[in-house]
Amino acid sequence: MTTCNRATILAGAGVAVIVAGIVSYFASANPDGLEKFQQDFGADRPVHKGIEAPPMAFKEYHLKWLGEGFWANAAGGVIGALAVLGILLGIGWLMRRRRAAAGTQSQAPRC
Amino acid sequence: MHISSGFLSPPVWGTMAAVSGAALAVSLAGAPKRLDERRVPLMGVMGAFVFAAQMVNFPILAGTSGHLGGGFLLGILLGTPLGIIVMGSILVVQSLLFQDGGVEALGANIFAMGVMPCLLGGAVRWLWTRQKPGLLVQAVTFAGGIVSVLAGATAVAVLLWWSGSLPAQVTLPGAIGVMDFIHLWIGVVEGLVTVAVARFVLAVRRDAVLDAAPQTGVKREAA
Numbered sequence: 156m157t158t159c160n161r162a163t164i165l166a167g168a169g170v171a172v173i174v175a176g177i178v179s180y181f182a183s184a185n186p187d188g189l190e191k192f193q194q195d196f197g198a199d200r201p202v203h204k205g206i207e208a209p210p211m212a213f214k215e216y217h218l219k220w221l222g223e224g225f226w227a228n229a230a231g232g233v234i235g236a237l238a239v240l241g242i243l244l245g246i247g248w249l250m251r252r253r254r255a256a257a258g259t260q261s262q263a264p265r266c
Numbered sequence: 267m268h269i270s271s272g273f274l275s276p277p278v279w280g281t282m283a284a285v286s287g288a289a290l291a292v293s294l295a296g297a298p299k300r301l302d303e304r305r306v307p308l309m310g311v312m313g314a315f316v317f318a319a320q321m322v323n324f325p326i327l328a329g330t331s332g333h334l335g336g337g338f339l340l341g342i343l344l345g346t347p348l349g350i351i352v353m354g355s356i357l358v359v360q361s362l363l364f365q366d367g368g369v370e371a372l373g374a375n376i377f378a379m380g381v382m383p384c385l386l387g388g389a390v391r392w393l394w395t396r397q398k399p400g401l402l403v404q405a406v407t408f409a410g411g412i413v414s415v416l417a418g419a420t421a422v423a424v425l426l427w428w429s430g431s432l433p434a435q436v437t438l439p440g441a442i443g444v445m446d447f448i449h450l451w452i453g454v455v456e457g458l459v460t461v462a463v464a465r466f467v468l469a470v471r472r473d474a475v476l477d478a479a480p481q482t483g484v485k486r487e488a489a
Contacts, residue, residue, distance in 0.1 A: 160307040163471055167311020175318035182323040183331035188448045189267045189422060191330040195444065198432050201272020206369040208271070213364050216321060232321055235359060240314040242355050247306030250297060 168240055175232030179216070180225050267335070267422060267449070268360065268375050271368030275429040282425065283373030289381045290354050293347035301348075304474035309344055312467075313352040316340065317359065324455060332452030335379050338414035339460045341387015342394055342407070343467055343475050349387060353380030378421045383414035394464060395476050404461045411457030412450065419449035 186194060193199040212219055213231050221227035274282070316336030323331035336356075340349035354376050360366040367375045390410050393403045423445035427438050468475055 160304060160474075163307045163474065164311060167307070168314060171311065171314035171318040173318075174315070175321050179318065179321035182321060182333075183325040185323070185325055185329050185331035187267065187323060188326075188330060188332050188419070188445075188452050189269070192423075192445050192448055193273075193426075196432050196436055196441075198426070201270070202431050203272050203275050203429065205271030205273075205371075208362055208365045208369050211363055211365065216364050216366070231364070232318065235321075235364060236314040236318045238363065239317040239356055239359050240310045242359065243310040243313040243352060244306060246351060246355065247301065247309055250294075250301050251303065251306060 164240075164244075168237070171236040171240065172233050175236040176229040179232050180228050267379060267418060268357075268367030269371040269378075269422060269425070271370060273368070273426060273429060273431045274371050274374055275431075276370075278425055278429045279370045279374055281373075282377050283370075286354070286373040286376040286381060289350055290376070293350040293354075297347040297351060302474070304471070305344065305348065308467075308471060308474040309348055309352055312340055312343060313356055315463075316352070317356045319459070320356070320360075326451040326455075327448070330448060332449070332455065334459055335383055335415055335418060335456055337380050337383030337418075338387040338411050338456065339463055341384040341389075342391050342460070342464050343387075345391060346384045346388030349384035350376075350380050353384060374422070374425050378418035378425075382417045382421060386410055386414045386417065394468060399465070399468070404465075407461050407464065408457035411460040412453035415449050415453035415456045416446050419445045 185191075190199065213234075216231040216235065217223055217227035218230035218234070219227070221230055316334070316339070319334040319336060321333070323333045326332050337349060337353045340352050343349075344352065357367060357372060357375050357380065361369055361372050361375070387410070390407055393399065393406060399407075420442050423441045424438065426432055427436070427441050432441055
């Protein structure tokens with residue numbers, strides 16, 4: 156048990172990387188609840204004009220350069236999890252900076 | 267439970283984009299007041315964890331799978347506003363980087379998997395911030411996890427029906443019934459995982475979960 160923020164980030168990122176990079180390889184390939192619902196009703200084809208996502212280096216969470224195996228899935232999962240971590244730490248930092256400007260201070264322990 | 271591109275009509279996705287956009291704006295405006303220095307790392311790692319957990323589809327019923335939603339858990343551990351910000355970030359990354367969930371359906375997906383479960387999670391958060399969450403608190407949370415998934419599933423069924431994306435003979439109650447029956451089993455897993463993870467995070471970083479934990483007198487082991 157620790158109140159250390161850095162330890163929390165390292166441990167939390169470690170768990171997320173393991174789950175997204177390794178455990179996810181063993182995920183069920185069955186259609187998910189919504190896909191099953193749409194298939195059951197024969198309504199799994201798009202009927203409206205959607206907005207295309209920009210072309211990216213991933214397909215089904217697999218990094219395309221690495222093909223379709225374990226490492227492609229691991230790369231996709233790790234990059235995604237770390238991207239979410241980075242974005243949220245960035246948002247949090249910006250929000251805290253705004254709060255600091257408003258004059259409130261916190262005295263969390265340093266480590 | 268991500269709605270793909272091409273299944274929502276423009277009035278429907280436009281409405282949901284406005285609703286979720288407003289929820290995100292309110293969350294961003296309201297959150298800093300309660301943003302402790304220790305809450306930011308927790309917010310980051312919980313977001314990464316929920317993203318990771320969503321990749322792990324587990325089999326349910328015959329030939330179907332489900333994955334964790336995570337919004338209910340985030341509402342409990344971070345409160346509703348921060349939970350909505352975290353789920354919004356995850357869903358944006360999934361949609362733009364991984365093409366999981368249509369771009370125009372982002373508002374609808376943030377509503378079903380973010381806004382609603384985070385509101386429900388925030389509603390039971392106070393149960394967890396008291397001294398020791400007992401069996402009753404855990405039972406309520408387990409049930410709440412199921413309710414949060416069914417709420418999202420119901421919303422998705424309504425939006426698809428409203429968009430005319432289901433066959434004409436399918437009634438709205440019929441669509442909701444099928445969707446909720448499938449997601450009931452996913453909800454059971456959501457409830458169990460939520461209780462387990464909430465217990466764990468509260469055990470290791472109680473100070474970061476609580477709103478105003480005392481700064482002094484917190485016992486620390488050598489870091």
